[in-house]
Amino acid sequence: MDDVKRKYVIPGDVITTGPYRAEDNVHLFEDKLIATTVGISEVFDSGVRVIPLTGIYMPRIDDFVIGKVKSHTSLSWEVDINSCYPGILPASDVFGRDFNPKTHELTSRLKKGDLVACRIANFDRSRDPLITIGDRDLGKIDDGDLIKISPSKVPRLIGKRGSMIQTIENATKAMITIGQNGYVVVSSEDADGLLKALDAIKMVEEQAHVPNLTERVQEMLGIKSE
């Protein structure tokens, strides 16, 4: 971890020069590696990237995201995945190979406003991202409230090896599902626990940059930190 050099950067800042590969949010110009967004730059042995502190969600293949169904055509659903592009869920993904628009009614499975846990199956800039709910743990979400946070705060909400999210789940007895796109579903049988979980998530989003956030969240949830 100490081999990684970190620096605060804004667009246009030259992170370093040399034979590095330009990764996320980095632009190579001549031999200079330039940051393209506000964030924290990291120089690895082979490449340079910037972890953005702001910005919308850009779909990435294999990302787990939560979506809200916006509308449908006879062949697919259009799903809001908190990006500038809507996710497209083809009907064949849900009904199977023998899907026939004449006989299968899309609204029987998913209708407008439904929440789905899905994965980005394919995305290239020439088309809207294709999503799938075919795998295990994916599919329609039956209960829970949707809460939206900035996608750049998702790693902070998950925490190191899931520590932050586990802290909140254990303290509030709520089930929390976090999508990489910043959409989070919280469900709980206990109304109090639900509200506390929502407050905790909001707190993490607002104070993501503050050190010792885990302790503050534990304090807020009423747990004594060891």
Next chain:
Amino acid sequence: MGVKKTDIVLLDDKGIRCDGRKIDEPRRIMIKAGVLKNASGSAYIEFGENKILAGVFGPRDVHPKHLANTDRGILRCRYHMQPFSVGERKNPAPSRREIEISKVIKEALEPAVMLESFPRTVVDVFIEILQADGGSRCAALDAAAVALADAGIPMRDMVSACAAGKVADTIVLDINNEEDQEGQADMPVAYMPNLGKVTLIQLDGVLTPEEYEKCVNTAIDGCKLVYEVQKKALHEKFFGENSQ
């Protein structure tokens, strides 16, 4: 408009301008990033007596669809002056000057914004002038660039703008309203500080080739000073007060 000040001294014998500044001294600049809750990114700037708000939305879907570009995003910009921004009430309808400045600001930001990353989308930049006092197009650009960075729109470089001009036969930095009205030339310049490229240059007035050279260089020096304020505004919002 108003009383004609025939006695205003633009530059006295000690080299002091009508508002007490030296010839290479810009006005006070203050920028705050992230001031609007509902915009993707925003910034507020006070450049001398100019007070300007910039809000950015996007990247988002383009409506009407026929404006969308299949291989890159588009940038839309609106520069608008509030009726109370100037001495005599400004009609809220877009004037020819506002339409020109909107176009010029859009073209000054385009080289910096990496629109290829978002095909079929639009980035909307809205600039509202709350109080105008000369050099508002440069101040508007400075706020717009900070708002774009605040929104997380990928950019090759920041864009910093500042105007220089000729007043009482001398090249000075950062013209205010009186100097613009009574002076001899006004040259707004926008510059990408790390790449070293000019993205906007306009000239209103007459300059000799040597004066032109000096004016451009003076304006670029001004742009570099503005860049430091833009950097500070973004650092203050994202990295905390004492990060530099």
